Amino acid sequence: MNAKKWDKVATAVLTGIAGLIVLLLACLLGYILVRGLPHVTWQFLTKPAQTFTKGGGIGVQLFNSFYLLILAMVISIPLSIGAGIYLAEYAPKNWVTNVVRTAIEVLSSLPSVVVGLFGFLVFVIQFKLGFSILAGALVLTVFNLPLLTRNVEDALKSIHFTQREAGLALGLSRYETVKHVVIPEALPNIITGMILGAGRVFGEAAALIYTAGQSAPSLDFTNWNPMYIASPLNPMRPAETLAVHIWKINSEGIMPDATAVSAGASAVLIIAVLLFNWLARVIGKRVYRKMTAA
């Protein structure tokens, strides 16, 4: 066979591989949606879960997931923006900065179980928070910080240096330049990264098993006082999230309709992730159009 024929064969094989991967994703999504969507009803989304009988819902878990997500993002967004500003604007080029960067890289590649166990040891036991939403939110912060920080740093660094010079030339201090010139221009990228980070947090389970706990006590949706023990807003109650719920009912195997419930819950989870991906794109684009003349 000559070179030209080999070229054709290789092209065909590579195209086949690419097609296979697309097919794989289509099968995964199709399977989850076809299996899961029939179970997703309003009842399913709002009713509390059952342990020993059929027909449980995922209401409490769904609420927990969103509450935990919001708490975690509230803690991690300001921290990551501060850290990102330092790395992009202030960090001198020396060995200390190198160590800091390495530390962030190491943190971002740590297995989420290890981060979860660290949270269990420190937040749950040492700080005596118990299995609680707060402990879960703190662990999710640790888990998410390195990626968000890198995202902010990259977004800031992609701003052209003439923008900074213009700010400084107007007599603004470095910090004012960052606040009023650089961050507004980097905002679309920062927001996109934050939403993608939120999607990652939403599906995380391994870090939460031993921090936010594996039980979902029933909630009283009429009392929103955060100090009340069954209040949905109480940050000190144990809170099983949707992802943890899927894991737990599958590995315990005492729920009679575990497969149906986890299929439904998986479908909800996937739809949420798709939604986050889509939002990241749309909001990023819209903010960009609003902030710039383009």
Place this chain on the structure above:
Amino acid sequence: MDPIKASLLKKSRAAKSETRGKLISLVCISLIVFIVLAIFYFVASRGLATFFKDKVSIGRFLTQSTWNPSLKDSHGHPEVGALPMIMGSFGVTFLAALLATPFAIGAGIFMTEISPKRGEKLLQPVMELLVGIPSVVYGFIGLSVIVPAVRHLFGGSGFGILAGTCVLFVMILPTVTSMTVDALKSVPRHYREASLALGATRWQTTWKVVLKAATPGILTGVVFGMARAFGEALAVQMVIGNAALLPHNLITPASTLTSVLTMGMGNTVMGSLANNALWSLALLLLLMSLLFNLLVRLIGRKGAMNR
């Protein structure tokens, strides 16, 4: 002091806000570094207790193959042999990487050399979605599709390293692919042009020039994928069968470091040997993750030297 002198000697509002802003950002970054140090300190202090407080020898811990931390063997040594888990973890990691690499390179070449337009429009979003699917969902699909399929094809219970490998393959594929694409894209255009000008076909150019130049980057991607596979907990735990036995083949139940950790941590008492032994496994995971990081750095340095 006259007011003019005072206003000159005082820090301006801008200077104050500058100091404050710098301080705030410095506090944020220090906090992250502090967290990393704290993770190492806490996991190491717990994980080393097995060896220093309970006097288990590190050699035995790494090479013995019976894992039964609450019992003692006939010589009075506690039965904490982590070899089955270590073998399980490395088994699924290497097999998944072995399976994912050709697919990732194929997809990468398709996206950069053959059809960049379709690559960007179709494959890029596909990869982003694959990354986005939560690991428990992969675990659930593994449990309800792959495990029955393995059981049907090869017999046995279906749980085991093969099922774990299949799940991990899908999970690390996007990581390896996106890094492969970056590596291929960073190969300068004139390399390709020079090769094509010599009369090489596109495949010859890709195979003999582009891939060679991109090898360090691709290797980095593979190592990153392996790190992800090694640390993945729930998806693997759901399909591997969770039997702390030395794996003899790919379709009998086995276990990984992460699966034993997730199953066991809730059932042991803090400070007992059984608990400390689990923390030692966590320490092992931590060290492996460091090792993968180091590998990435070494490969990067080697790649930079070859340029």
